[in-house]
Amino acid sequence: MKLKPLLASLCISVPLMMTSMSTVAVEKITLKLAHNLDQEHVVHKALDQMAKEIQEESGGKMRVRIYPNGQMGGPRETIEMMQNGALDMTKGSASEMEPFASAFSVFSLPYLFKDDAHFKRVLYGPVGQELMKQTDSKGFVAIAAYVAGTRSFYAKKPINSPADMKGMKIRVVSTPTTNKIIELLGASPAPIPFGEVYTALQQGVIDGAENNEPSYFQTRHVEVAKFYTEDQHTSVPDYLVIASKVWNGMSDEQRAIITKAARNSEVYQQKLWDEEVTNSRNKAQELGATFITVDKTPFREALSPLYDDFRKDANVAEWMTKIEGEANK
Numbered sequence: 516m517k518l519k520p521l522l523a524s525l526c527i528s529v530p531l532m533m534t535s536m537s538t539v540a541v542e543k544i545t546l547k548l549a550h551n552l553d554q555e556h557v558v559h560k561a562l563d564q565m566a567k568e569i570q571e572e573s574g575g576k577m578r579v580r581i582y583p584n585g586q587m588g589g590p591r592e593t594i595e596m597m598q599n600g601a602l603d604m605t606k607g608s609a610s611e612m613e614p615f616a617s618a619f620s621v622f623s624l625p626y627l628f629k630d631d632a633h634f635k636r637v638l639y640g641p642v643g644q645e646l647m648k649q650t651d652s653k654g655f656v657a658i659a660a661y662v663a664g665t666r667s668f669y670a671k672k673p674i675n676s677p678a679d680m681k682g683m684k685i686r687v688v689s690t691p692t693t694n695k696i697i698e699l700l701g702a703s704p705a706p707i708p709f710g711e712v713y714t715a716l717q718q719g720v721i722d723g724a725e726n727n728e729p730s731y732f733q734t735r736h737v738e739v740a741k742f743y744t745e746d747q748h749t750s751v752p753d754y755l756v757i758a759s760k761v762w763n764g765m766s767d768e769q770r771a772i773i774t775k776a777a778r779n780s781e782v783y784q785q786k787l788w789d790e791e792v793t794n795s796r797n798k799a800q801e802l803g804a805t806f807i808t809v810d811k812t813p814f815r816e817a818l819s820p821l822y823d824d825f826r827k828d829a830n831v832a833e834w835m836t837k838i839e840g841e842a843n844k
């Protein structure tokens with residue numbers, strides 16, 4: 516009678532025990548990569564291409580096995596698993612990196628980027644490179660950055676201005692900055708994991724959330740929150756990270772193969788992104804979504820106290836200045 520649960524637990528624990536940590540010293544390695552996005556998401560497609568390239572370039576000796584869709588948990592869990600050796604790689608948004616390195620909080624600063632070119636100049640230029648080094652002392656190394664467009668609010672009721680958000684409960688990737696954004700707009704922040712937002716919206720636990728168009732559509736949140744307000748308050752990139760122990764245990768040749776494939780995945784993902792935003796908008800509209808064009812000024816004004824907060828913190832103020840310095844290059 517007890518055999519079934521026992522077998523099931525063996526099936527789970529055996530792959531977990533076979534972490535590549537023990538195999539990094541030898542040439543053949545299998546890296547386990549978990550993330551919380553859909554298999555249709557362009558970040559998944561880019562990771563998939565990277566896995567293929569790594570396998571090809573290493574003559575089949577290096578493999579990356581991807582576990583998508585949050586099957587190993589959200590970024591909080593997967594980063595922790597990576598830190599204690601149960602997982603080799605994962606993906607987290609800048610907000611999810613923030614508890615480990617406060618510099619990443621700059622991406623939560625509303626309307627920081629002048630335009631998409633400014634954002635990409637930061638992400639893939641010297642400032643972005645320096646930012647990526649900030650997790651090195653935390654047990655993992657950032658090896659790729661992926662664009663994620665802009666995040667906007669969506670809800671069960673139309674939001675035309677901050678005044679409409681008064682009293683609403685809005686899901687955020689909870690950080691001190693994201694919580695404050697919601698509070699400054701007169702609403703209350705709800706720290707719900709990505710994979711649980713659909714049910715929370717459906718059951719009325721929350722009134723809305725905020726994300727980019729691909730995540731709004733692919734998670735099917737559109738079914739339970741039909742009004743997407745294009746206020747575009749933040750641009751929060753995603754990062755691919757690898758456990759320092761795994762990274763440091765590899766040969767130079769192995770690291771070079773991964774670095775090159777990670778770079779190529781960034782290029783491929785950027786190529787796919789804009790088309791995916793259009794595609795997601797169209798499909799969301801087919802499912803009944805209304806996209807609302809708004810005047811961003813009242814949002815910008817309501818959120819401006821965040822700039823004063825950031826200026827008071829010497830560490831983040833420095834990153835803010837560096838990013839602002841890239842605006843007109």
Ligand code: GCU
Binds near residue numbers: 551606608663
């Ligand atoms: C985006 C982002 C994810 C993040 C998610 C969230 O989809 O790409 O990395 O986890 O938002 O809001 O939780």
